[in-house]
Amino acid sequence: MVRQGSSPRSGRVNRRHDKRGERRSAIVAIAQQAFSEQGFGGTSMSAIAARMGGSKATLWAYFPSKKDLFAAALTAWIEESTPVRRPDWSGDPRSVLICYCAEFMRAMLSPTAATLFRLMAAEGRRFPELGREFYKCVPRRQHSVLAGLLEDEIRAGRLRASDSLRAAEQLHSLCICGLVMRHMCSWQPGASEVEIEREVVDAVDLFLNGYGVRPKRGDPQKDH
Helix, strand or coil: CCCCCCCHHHHHHHHHHHHHHHHHHHHHHHHHHHHHHHCCCCCCHHHHHHHHCCCHHHHHHHCCCHHHHHHHHHHHHHHHCCCCCCCCCCCCHHHHHHHHHHHHHHHHCCHHHHHHHHHHHHHCCCCHHHHHHHHHHCHHHHHHHHHHHHHHHHHCCCECCCCHHHHHHHHHHHHHHHHHHHHHCCCCCCCCHHHHHHHHHHHHHHHHHHHECCCCCCCHHHHC
């Protein structure tokens, strides 16, 4: 009969694994700060080792190359990214979309989002697998959230889009083409709530001008 339970030796092994995992996470966090400030090309393993207060040999014991460390930093950012949720209330399409898009804009203007998008734009070709994972887990997932919201509006007869996912991509593009793009290019470092609201209202109104359901001629509701 085999007695269940962990031995003292296995306990020590588990503690070593936990300590190593904590050390690895700390290195990744330090690397994220370095890569966000200097980019991939401007960051060296020596500089990261100096920031962590250890030797390059210690750093290489966890990550054999700068590419491996950069991949780990990007993966951590991607895993931390959570999509903006759809509003948990219903109303007229314009109000619901303005509420959603305002939250989307705030998320896109956050320092983490700006850093992640800048790095992927610069290094996506160098790391194509990470680029695909980033698109699947961040933009594509967010498109799917909005597409679900639009699909409900389409079924209710308040929108006339034939492809909810394509419509979601278009509305997101309208949201980021102005204020967010200026922010990511450092043309306009910050944005006030008033500026966000103005940008969102313009984007939603333009979107509904194309996809909103218009009253038919002679429709009694048009006269009320």
